[in-house]
Amino acid sequence: MTPPLLRPPGYAPVPEGTHPPMLSPGYKSTGLRAPQQQPVILRHRLTEVTGPLLTGPIEPGDDDLTRGGTGEAQGQRIVVFGRVLDSDGRPVPDTLVEVWQANAAGRYAHRWDTWPAPLDPNFSGGGRVLTDSLGNYTFTTIKPGAYPWGNHHNAWRPAHIHFSLFGQAFTQRLVTQMYFPDDPLFAQDPIYNSVPEGARRRMVSTFDLDATRPEWALAFRFDIVLRGREQTPFEEPHA
Numbered sequence: 178m179t180p181p182l183l184r185p186p187g188y189a190p191v192p193e194g195t196h197p198p199m200l201s202p203g204y205k206s207t208g209l210r211a212p213q214q215q216p217v218i219l220r221h222r223l224t225e226v227t228g229p230l231l232t233g234p235i236e237p238g239d240d241d242l243t244r245g246g247t248g249e250a251q252g253q254r255i256v257v258f259g260r261v262l263d264s265d266g267r268p269v270p271d272t273l274v275e276v277w278q279a280n281a282a283g284r285y286a287h288r289w290d291t292w293p294a295p296l297d298p299n300f301s302g303g304g305r306v307l308t309d310s311l312g313n314y315t316f317t318t319i320k321p322g323a324y325p326w327g328n329h330h331n332a333w334r335p336a337h338i339h340f341s342l343f344g345q346a347f348t349q350r351l352v353t354q355m356y357f358p359d360d361p362l363f364a365q366d367p368i369y370n371s372v373p374e375g376a377r378r379r380m381v382s383t384f385d386l387d388a389t390r391p392e393w394a395l396a397f398r399f400d401i402v403l404r405g406r407e408q409t410p411f412e413e414p415h416a
Contacts (some may be wrong), residue, residue: 195372195376235306251280254319254393255395274306276304279324282378
């Protein structure tokens with residue numbers, strides 16, 4: 178059993194029933210990653226508190242994953258947008274938001290992904306953007322496909338996009354996944370189901386017809402809440 182984590186003085190407690198446990202038996206690789214002993218909490222010194230800054234440079238087009246080559250990326254073009262908010266609903270500006278995902282066939286542009294699905298030379302698979310003064314971000318991308326991953330018999334990951342958010346230093350990083358509404362693979366996915374039931378829907382985006390761009394792309398809203406009762410579930414937030 179993974180031991181409970183001790184909190185340093187003044188550390189805000191994490192709401193119960195939000196984040197997945199570091200050891201989740203259905204998700205096999207957590208058996209290798211979860212700590213077997215009490216983690217050692219290191220005091221943040223000046224370096225961890227003040228830097229390094231990770232907010233740039235952001236290049237033009239970094240928010241468009243469909244510009245990975247000289248032609249059109251294959252698949253259903255979508256716009257993923259939302260706001261980064263704090264526990265009081267206030268926007269969090271100038272936050273670096275990074276995404277990475279599989280292509281429309283469910284394959285990552287990565288040397289370790291070797292399952293026989295086609296690669297798309299016109300799809301980059303990754304993007305980054307800074308939130309504006311109101312905490313808004315927007316990405317143009319392709320709806321990712323499902324893919325097999327060998328965790329159990331006939332295991333397939335639901336379509337998802339990985340999100341990483343940085344504060345003002347490397348130690349201020351949060352990682353989560355965004356899913357799509359009504360995915361039939363939710364029921365058998367141990368990563369999705371490792372999150373407490375009451376918080377799972379916070380990882381599911383909402384289709385937004387008003388934000389859909391006519392003749393161009395469907396739109397999905399995904400707001401990210403950094404803390405509080407409605408906090409978005411993050412991966413291993415205490416590690």
